[in-house]
Amino acid sequence: MCAITAPSSSSTAADPPAGAAAVELHGITKRFPGVVANHDIDITVRRGTVHALVGENGAGKSTLMKILYGMQKPDEGTITLDGTQVAFASPADAIARGIGMVHQHFMLADNLTVLENTVLGSEKLHGIGDGARARIRELSEAYGLGIRPDVLVEDLGVADRQRVEILKVLYRGARTLILDEPTAVLVPQEVDALFDNLRGLKAEGLTVLFISHKLGEVLAVADDITVIRRGTTVASVKPADVTSKQLAELMVGSELPTPETRESTVTDIPMLRVGDLHLTAVDADGVPREVLDRISFTIHKGEVLGIAGVEGNGQSELVEAIMGLRDPDDGSIVLDGADISHAATRKRREGGIGYIPEDRQRHGLLLEAPLWENRILGHTTERPNSRGLLIDAAAARKDTRRIVEEYDVRTPGIDVTAASLSGGNQQKLIVGREMSHQPKLLIAAHPTRGVDVGAQADIWEQIREARREGLAVLLISADLDELIGLSDTLRVMYRGRLVADADPAAITPEELGSAMTGAASGHLEDDTAAPDAAVRKPAAPDTSGDADGGQGGGRTR
Amino acid sequence: MSTVTRTGAVAPAHRPPADGGKRRLGLPQVLLLVAGGLLLLSAVRALTDTTNLTASAQIGGALALAVPIGLAGLGGLWAERSGVINIGLEGMMILGTFFAGWIGWQHGPWAGALAGVIGGALGGLVHAMATVTFGVDHIVSGVAINILALGTTQYLAKIFFADGDALAAGGTDKQSPQVDDMHAFSVPGLSDWLGDLEEKHWFFVSDTAGILGGLTNDVSYLILVAAALFVLTYYVLWRSAFGLRLRSCGENPVAAESLGVNVYLYKYAALAVSGALAGLGGAFLVTFTHIYLEGQTGGRGYIGLASMIFGNWRPGGTAMAAGLFGFTDSLQLRGGGEAVHALFLLLAVLLAAYAVWKYVRGGTRAAIAAGVSAVLLGALYATTDTVPREVVEATPYVTTLVVLAVFAQRLRVPKWIGKRYRRGEST
Amino acid sequence: MKRLDRDKLITAVGAPVLAVFAALVLTSVIILISGKDPFRAYQVMIEFGTTDRSAIYIVNKSTMFFLSALAVAIGFRMNLFNIGVDGQYRIAAFFAAAVGGALSLPGIIQIPLIILVAMGVGAIWAGIAGVLRTTRGVSEVITTIMLNSIAGAVIGYYLTAGRLGEKDGNLTHTPNLPSSSRIFMIETSVGDINGFVVFAVLAGVLYWFVLNRTRFGFDLRSVGQSETAAAASGVDVKRMIVTSMVLSGAVAGLVGMPTLLGESYNYGTDFPLGVGFTGIAIALLGRNHPVGIALGALLWAFLERTGTQLEFEGYDQKIVEVIKGIIVLCVVIAYEVVRRWALRDQQRRVGEELAQARKTEKAEVGA
Amino acid sequence: SDSGSSDKGVGLAFDVGGRSDASFNESAARGYDKAKKEFDLGGKELTARDGETEADREQRLTSLAEAGYNPVIGVGFAYGKSVNKVAKDFPDTTFAVIDEASQAKNVAGITFAEHEGSYLAGVAAALKTKTGKVGFIGGVHNNLIKKFEAGFVQGVKDTEPDTEIDVKYLYETDIKGFQDPLRAKSSAEGMLDSGSDIIYSAAGLSGTGSIEAVAAQEGAWAIGVDSDQYRDKALADYQDSIMTSVVKNVDVAVYDVIKSVQDEKPLTGDTAFALKDDGVSLATSGGFIEDVQGEIDAAKQKIADGEIKVSDTP
Numbered sequence A: 001m002c003a004i005t006a007p008s009s010s011s012t013a014a015d016p017p018a019g020a021a022a023v024e025l026h027g028i029t030k031r032f033p034g035v036v037a038n039h040d041i042d043i044t045v046r047r048g049t050v051h052a053l054v055g056e057n058g059a060g061k062s063t064l065m066k067i068l069y070g071m072q073k074p075d076e077g078t079i080t081l082d083g084t085q086v087a088f089a090s091p092a093d094a095i096a097r098g099i100g101m102v103h104q105h106f107m108l109a110d111n112l113t114v115l116e117n118t119v120l121g122s123e124k125l126h127g128i129g130d131g132a133r134a135r136i137r138e139l140s141e142a143y144g145l146g147i148r149p150d151v152l153v154e155d156l157g158v159a160d161r162q163r164v165e166i167l168k169v170l171y172r173g174a175r176t177l178i179l180d181e182p183t184a185v186l187v188p189q190e191v192d193a194l195f196d197n198l199r200g201l202k203a204e205g206l207t208v209l210f211i212s213h214k215l216g217e218v219l220a221v222a223d224d225i226t227v228i229r230r231g232t233t234v235a236s237v238k239p240a241d242v243t244s245k246q247l248a249e250l251m252v253g254s255e256l257p258t259p260e261t262r263e264s265t266v267t268d269i270p271m272l273r274v275g276d277l278h279l280t281a282v283d284a285d286g287v288p289r290e291v292l293d294r295i296s297f298t299i300h301k302g303e304v305l306g307i308a309g310v311e312g313n314g315q316s317e318l319v320e321a322i323m324g325l326r327d328p329d330d331g332s333i334v335l336d337g338a339d340i341s342h343a344a345t346r347k348r349r350e351g352g353i354g355y356i357p358e359d360r361q362r363h364g365l366l367l368e369a370p371l372w373e374n375r376i377l378g379h380t381t382e383r384p385n386s387r388g389l390l391i392d393a394a395a396a397r398k399d400t401r402r403i404v405e406e407y408d409v410r411t412p413g414i415d416v417t418a419a420s421l422s423g424g425n426q427q428k429l430i431v432g433r434e435m436s437h438q439p440k441l442l443i444a445a446h447p448t449r450g451v452d453v454g455a456q457a458d459i460w461e462q463i464r465e466a467r468r469e470g471l472a473v474l475l476i477s478a479d480l481d482e483l484i485g486l487s488d489t490l491r492v493m494y495r496g497r498l499v500a501d502a503d504p505a506a507i508t509p510e511e512l513g514s515a516m517t518g519a520a521s522g523h524l525e526d527d528t529a530a531p532d533a534a535v536r537k538p539a540a541p542d543t544s545g546d547a548d549g550g551q552g553g554g555r556t557r
Numbered sequence B: 001m002s003t004v005t006r007t008g009a010v011a012p013a014h015r016p017p018a019d020g021g022k023r024r025l026g027l028p029q030v031l032l033l034v035a036g037g038l039l040l041l042s043a044v045r046a047l048t049d050t051t052n053l054t055a056s057a058q059i060g061g062a063l064a065l066a067v068p069i070g071l072a073g074l075g076g077l078w079a080e081r082s083g084v085i086n087i088g089l090e091g092m093m094i095l096g097t098f099f100a101g102w103i104g105w106q107h108g109p110w111a112g113a114l115a116g117v118i119g120g121a122l123g124g125l126v127h128a129m130a131t132v133t134f135g136v137d138h139i140v141s142g143v144a145i146n147i148l149a150l151g152t153t154q155y156l157a158k159i160f161f162a163d164g165d166a167l168a169a170g171g172t173d174k175q176s177p178q179v180d181d182m183h184a185f186s187v188p189g190l191s192d193w194l195g196d197l198e199e200k201h202w203f204f205v206s207d208t209a210g211i212l213g214g215l216t217n218d219v220s221y222l223i224l225v226a227a228a229l230f231v232l233t234y235y236v237l238w239r240s241a242f243g244l245r246l247r248s249c250g251e252n253p254v255a256a257e258s259l260g261v262n263v264y265l266y267k268y269a270a271l272a273v274s275g276a277l278a279g280l281g282g283a284f285l286v287t288f289t290h291i292y293l294e295g296q297t298g299g300r301g302y303i304g305l306a307s308m309i310f311g312n313w314r315p316g317g318t319a320m321a322a323g324l325f326g327f328t329d330s331l332q333l334r335g336g337g338e339a340v341h342a343l344f345l346l347l348a349v350l351l352a353a354y355a356v357w358k359y360v361r362g363g364t365r366a367a368i369a370a371g372v373s374a375v376l377l378g379a380l381y382a383t384t385d386t387v388p389r390e391v392v393e394a395t396p397y398v399t400t401l402v403v404l405a406v407f408a409q410r411l412r413v414p415k416w417i418g419k420r421y422r423r424g425e426s427t
Numbered sequence C: 001m002k003r004l005d006r007d008k009l010i011t012a013v014g015a016p017v018l019a020v021f022a023a024l025v026l027t028s029v030i031i032l033i034s035g036k037d038p039f040r041a042y043q044v045m046i047e048f049g050t051t052d053r054s055a056i057y058i059v060n061k062s063t064m065f066f067l068s069a070l071a072v073a074i075g076f077r078m079n080l081f082n083i084g085v086d087g088q089y090r091i092a093a094f095f096a097a098a099v100g101g102a103l104s105l106p107g108i109i110q111i112p113l114i115i116l117v118a119m120g121v122g123a124i125w126a127g128i129a130g131v132l133r134t135t136r137g138v139s140e141v142i143t144t145i146m147l148n149s150i151a152g153a154v155i156g157y158y159l160t161a162g163r164l165g166e167k168d169g170n171l172t173h174t175p176n177l178p179s180s181s182r183i184f185m186i187e188t189s190v191g192d193i194n195g196f197v198v199f200a201v202l203a204g205v206l207y208w209f210v211l212n213r214t215r216f217g218f219d220l221r222s223v224g225q226s227e228t229a230a231a232a233s234g235v236d237v238k239r240m241i242v243t244s245m246v247l248s249g250a251v252a253g254l255v256g257m258p259t260l261l262g263e264s265y266n267y268g269t270d271f272p273l274g275v276g277f278t279g280i281a282i283a284l285l286g287r288n289h290p291v292g293i294a295l296g297a298l299l300w301a302f303l304e305r306t307g308t309q310l311e312f313e314g315y316d317q318k319i320v321e322v323i324k325g326i327i328v329l330c331v332v333i334a335y336e337v338v339r340r341w342a343l344r345d346q347q348r349r350v351g352e353e354l355a356q357a358r359k360t361e362k363a364e365v366g367a
Numbered sequence D: 001s002d003s004g005s006s007d008k009g010v011g012l013a014f015d016v017g018g019r020s021d022a023s024f025n026e027s028a029a030r031g032y033d034k035a036k037k038e039f040d041l042g043g044k045e046l047t048a049r050d051g052e053t054e055a056d057r058e059q060r061l062t063s064l065a066e067a068g069y070n071p072v073i074g075v076g077f078a079y080g081k082s083v084n085k086v087a088k089d090f091p092d093t094t095f096a097v098i099d100e101a102s103q104a105k106n107v108a109g110i111t112f113a114e115h116e117g118s119y120l121a122g123v124a125a126a127l128k129t130k131t132g133k134v135g136f137i138g139g140v141h142n143n144l145i146k147k148f149e150a151g152f153v154q155g156v157k158d159t160e161p162d163t164e165i166d167v168k169y170l171y172e173t174d175i176k177g178f179q180d181p182l183r184a185k186s187s188a189e190g191m192l193d194s195g196s197d198i199i200y201s202a203a204g205l206s207g208t209g210s211i212e213a214v215a216a217q218e219g220a221w222a223i224g225v226d227s228d229q230y231r232d233k234a235l236a237d238y239q240d241s242i243m244t245s246v247v248k249n250v251d252v253a254v255y256d257v258i259k260s261v262q263d264e265k266p267l268t269g270d271t272a273f274a275l276k277d278d279g280v281s282l283a284t285s286g287g288f289i290e291d292v293q294g295e296i297d298a299a300k301q302k303i304a305d306g307e308i309k310v311s312d313t314p
Ligand SMILES: Nc1ncnc2c1ncn2[C@@H]1O[C@H](COP(=O)(O)OP(=O)(O)OP(=O)(O)O)[C@@H](O)[C@H]1O
Pocket: A032, A033, A035, A036, A037, A055, A056, A057, A058, A059, A060, A061, A062, A063, A064, A104, A420, A421, A422, A423, A424, A450, A452, B001, B002, B003, B424, B425, B426, B427
């Protein structure tokens, strides 16, 4: 996909003095309230290389990169670029020095167009009108990004947004690129395309700093790897010298876990039956669209059903329909024999549904409330949180301490706000909370997204253990390894429909990824001997040239 | 924090091919709409025999009543586009009236208007200091500014207006001495010709002439300035780099910051302009009635805020909403019960049209709601002759409620509005 | 735990102290500019404001302010900006007075009936805004502004001789309540305290208890903090919005009761106006906490009481209006400043602790 | 300190408008100033705030009485209830309330026959109109302003039954109707455009707006209210358009109350200042109504004789 070609206007910046490293960070320390995010960091990045940073959640990677990008000021330490020491007052200074950053979270204004998002802050370069539009088209073509400048960002899917982020950096003529977890939401084909892009950039002499939790990727693309643990650099290695297992051990000091399901625990007692579920939504223009189209499946006790799909194909809506956050137009949802198709969310939760939402900050937590109140959230009516109509604060606090202990939530106490925890620790708290009520059915949307390997292993283990005891799980994940490793059954969702199913024991992430683009349907077999018309295309669809067809499918075009 | 919050758009594949994002109306459509509206208005005028509906003086009066509201609304727009809620518009407007009266009676209306602008801007800067620098909740700060502005001006009025020269010139602790007239403006030639046409009471033609006449005859210069400011706002906010940056602060300041935009600076600028516009609204009240009077703003800052929301955070919409307020207000002040009664028919027809349009597009529930409202209004029109005085007074407010209840869901709020933003604090 | 308590204490005590100090400085400057002695002014205020009779005035007056701020605060806790308490309490008091004036039942029935009518009417008036917000997505800020004006028109319509009002000299008011429906007075040697203060205290306790100790209160606060998270947790957000608007309106309905049942015994054209807007300022001062609101209400009443005396002593009573504005602004800024200062302090201490721990760990890693 | 002596002087409690409201407060202040000078008295003035309750007004009156001021005068009908209440606690002090009747022993309830004054304005308007159409603008639709309306309408109709009268109020209940000149101006312009050429505004400070609108149209006349607005400095620019004003001689009343206390024959009970007592009058400044003065005087006489009964409700 998107094979890289040299950009038409390359190497504009003057060549740096030979020998000097592109970036040198020395003795960087940064404190936040209640946490030291960075402490005595030393990193040297050679020009024209891809340099990876790895580390647990909350290790301080993003903070460090924001310091380099001028968004945070270090409390101590120096930054040296091409041999000259610099001090950035704001990102504007960093941008002027040729640094560009793609953030872990999208930094896009939804209600502005791609063009507006791109030129923002650098209007001097090509104005905000046709000049800019032309330049964006040029860049888009040169890098095969397939970007339409006048679309609202709101209307874009995740991969397109990711490309807009990269475009923003290129538009500013950056020579040093910081990519903070750029692959977290991409399907394998998209990741490959991105890596091709990176290699191309590197060939032009650009320097790339790259953060990822997916160690396989890191080993595949990086020239150097720096490991950060608890805010400080603990090792610098070459990819050739380490395996991902060793790398993980450096990060956490424990063994590399894998999300493999051992013995099957699937029973034949149905726990959740979804039949002919149909949902239409009215979009901003008042036009109704089908977001769920005749969805049917059954999850049995002890079964993990994984749903694969490119984001935006209806998975979120499916979850919301099962949780009662959206009212289906048609079809039935039966939980453990009880019809809950139109029941209130609270009824469903009391009936035994546990929910790990995909956006934990928006749907899973009260960021400004203390941890113990977050422990009550979603289970207000259940013990130990309440007795009768009253909240039982003492019991809830006690149980919060237990969760913090059992699920290894790293926090100074249960009275700090949820916002002060790192993302991984927030996630552990949510998992602990949901598992504390012995759910019959767990809906887990991206349960380990952005979570470090150590915590990942814990979460997987929790799910597996509960499954052994008869828990049914609906798993939605963009991490195909996780999906294949945890699921007993796999279904592929595409444009609001379940288009294919697969046996996790017999499918590779690549095959699954290609099915997610709508390229295959029916039952997916690892073997070429497909039983019927369910044709599986050999690889990703045509990837060259035509930006339209090759963008991981399923996207807005 | 390390949460990945990349939620994609919902099933983007199903979206119709969007070009330039949202559907925008082109010039021909706008002209068509305007013509349709005029036709309707003329029809109602002819049917109900309420000449007032389209009389040029009625339009002129509406304009004068709309301008202060519109300017406050435009001020609200600047603030809210930069992400700051400005409930303090009323207070800034009060500052505008006070400064305009204070300078105006001594140095003439133009100096007074300028002073009003400065006074309002000062209020805006206080709001900026509280919300941007100190991170105080926007509504809290706005309410505080309203209280502070009222108290301070009342206090200062005694010192500035009830003493010395001012006292001798007719000032009191409640009002300033007279401010000189700012003269008005008429398009030469045009107004006479339009006036003649209007006299003829020809269907549509005279109505159009009346409306145009109201817009071109004997118009205060400040009204022209206000109109220019609406256009200017559109160009600055939507067509310049400055505006892009300012709007980005209201949509996603973290993104703006990550691209080197000095978010604090733009918010300060936006609030200074916001206050300045509200202050000009206040100054308009003073120049138009030639006097500063305590309590003169009479809640117009709040109505301005409402018209901005009503106008969907856009200058054109805000102008239309303020115009609607001015029109209904003028109608009831000048025409009284009978004129408002005629308005019922207009509203009923509009709602019926909306119901049909909605029904055709498949929005059955909205169609029924609008349809029922239309029938009720129509029945009300048919069964009564006039509207009780108390109801007349409530007309602008009820109209706003009805219109908002029908259209509110299509409004588009700046995303980051009202949220606290601290440099380097958000991830 | 200990540290958190300390921080809480600093914000609870430090901020008001800082705010009052800053407000005093600013006010002094303003009084000085007008050529008067600020310290004498404060002396007058304190001396006069602390007399027995002032105390009674302040308690009576703050009852109304307290209830109004409580009504506003319910909305604030939900992230709803009920700017319409003003209209709600007026229309509620009006219809309650009309009903009360038309009946003459024993007080034990009639007083609760009047109060219930007031709460009901307030609830309906606020409920309109809630329903429009949930079903049509109209911002409650606008609807409540509009409803304030509409309430004025509705009252104007009915409060005329021949409809629900009767003419009395230059006033028009509803028929007087029968003497059975006058609220009890707490008699003291220097004057009567309006018995409704008991209800106000009860309302405050109930507010605190419901919000902090009940499941319903938890749900309500969770919607205030994050609508999306609350919805996912099983709260019916729309219903909660309507419910809390209704509750807010019901409390707003109480605002006019001390006046109606204990002072005017009718709703006339001289019924106090604008108390709803004062409530907004006081809710902000009290940071939505009942104790804070009570203190804010007392402070406000104190200022009103002493303003007249200041005028008596030759000061401009408008200075009190300036003080009010300055206090609100100073309080909100001071809370923010102190909160941040406490945060930095905590950051410094935790930072030191963690750095210590880090050093030992790093030594181990290096080994 | 309940002293009946008047060493301290006069206590004057204004309504919200305050001393210089160009209306009845100002008029009261004139009488007060005059009496103070004449009898060489001290005095204390206090002013009401917006949004007051009974308790505030009681406090104000109590403060004055307690400090020994005598008489204590509440200006404006808002003081009606509170004066009666506070007067009970100070039986040796004389109280007065302007614009409200009172039967209490030590209270003078002073009312004015605004409707009678307005009747004369109606007579003048009916005689002077060229278009046969006149207007009335009230600030707030309350009982007091309705008195003005009633008298004016009756005066017009009794004089020229065919004259059309356009009656408008700026607000129904909201007292901001007395301080919104923009709306008064709009309303007046509407009346002028629909053919009225004389507009009588009883709208407090909003009246500025309507007078201004009238001044902008040649041949149109404004009728002022409360004080002789022809002499109002703030309205100096529009002097030539102010045909006359219905003057309410609050100053006379206030002066009379103070004098009565000085004479130790304090006024009490209902004290009506009618047309025949010169409690209300029609101003003649500018001389614009000289030509119809005869008819006006005749009407005045008829009212005095009881031949004409002016209604005080529309
Ligand atoms: N603005 C901030 N205020 C307070 N604490 C912060 C802030 N930003 C980050 N932190 C804290 O600093 C620590 C490091 O966070 P950072 O985001 O750098 O981690 P990370 O290595 O990027 O983790 P992840 O892999 O989860 O993205 C965490 O404990 C985090 O909670």
